[in-house]
Amino acid sequence: MLYMVHMQVNIPATLPRSEADRLKAEEKAYAQKLQQDGTWRHLWRIAGQYANYSVFDVAGNDALHEVLSSLPLYPYMAISVTPLAQHPSAIAAN
Template sequence: MLYMVQMAVKKPHDIDSDIWTDIITREREYGQTYMKNGQFPHIWRVVGKFANVSIFDVESNDVLHQILAGFPLFPYMDIQVTALAEHPSALKK
């Protein structure tokens, strides 16, 4: 199943900079694990924001939730998920 996931990060004002740097490092490593295995094939930065639009290709809602909840930035994110389906007007590959 394909999902469009919009993630916006809300950095706490009072978080220690070393702790924040560690979270960001772990976030990148965690995300790249799913990029490499094909479950997180696309990510785009939203210009001017600490946010992204991503595509996930996973087996179910539950699998997607498990992946998203595992992101180190999860407690600081506002996440919107949209399930996707093929469009009948799309060019076939």
Template sequence: MKFMCQMSITFPESMSPETKADYQAQEKEYSQALQRAGEFEAIYRVAGRYANVSIFEVESNDRLHEILSGFPMFPYMDIVTTPLCKHPNSIK
């Protein structure tokens, strides 16, 4: 099952730069492991925002939820999830 997830992150203003940097390092490690495993197909930065659009290929809705809730920054994320289907005009 393929999903597009639009994610934006809002940290509390009271969070220290060191804590933010720690979250960012953990997030990078977690997301790259998912990419190497093949479940996290692509990630694109949204220009001008602390946000991304990500494409996941997973076995179930439950697996997607497990992945998303496992992100270290999950408590600070707003996520919009859209299931995707192959378009009939696609040549790939």
């Protein structure tokens, strides 16, 4: 199943910089692994924000929750999820 996910990151100013930097590095490595595996199909930054729109390809709701809650920055994210379906006019199959 495909899901469009909006993630807004809000790292508190009180978090030590070294901890924030560590979490960001772990997040990048995990995100790149998921992209290489084909789980994280698209990743788009929203200009001017610490946020993104992403497309995930997972087995279902529970699998998506597992992936998202495993993100190192998950505790600092506001997330919204939209399930996607193939559009009958699309020329490319998903």
